[in-house]
Amino acid sequence: MNSASPTPDRLILFDGVCAVCDASMKWIMQRDPDGRFCYAPLQGDTAAEILARHPELPAKLDSIVFVDRTHGDERVSWYSSAILEVTGHMGPPWSFARVAYLIPAFIRDFFYRGFAAIRYRVFGQIDSCRLPSESEAARMLP
Secondary structure (H helix, E strand, O other): OOOOOOOOOEEEEEOOOEHHHHHHHHHHHHOOOOOOOEEEEOOOHHHHHHHHHOOOOOOOOOOOEEEEOOOOOOEEEEOHHHHHHHHHHHOOOHHHHHHHHHOOHHHHHHHHHHHHHHHHHHHOEOOOOOOOOHHHHOOEOO
16 A cells, blocks of 8 residues: 555554454454455565554554554554554444443453463464455455
């Protein structure tokens, strides 16, 4: 994506080699027939542009990132907050997961980072991405 290409209103950045992340993106896509979200791997050009614009993101990012431009400005969330934002935009029943915002972020993120630290050992990595369907491919960014 070059600077002439605007960031979509709702973009999910994910670890493109993580088996859990790949399965999660597939799960979200199956529940997003209206195409509310676009997707890009953390290892790609789109993510590099966004990460450069947001110094508040951790330097060594090992998390899903949700980029939200639905209110005009570009807001990013990561770790457990990114998951809660994604589910919030999915509508019922998934949006009810946002009740987890009642749990302080440092507690939610403790468990998120703990899982992230072991996900490759437990679930492995993928060697190649699955081929997206035509409708999915239109929502995948480099």
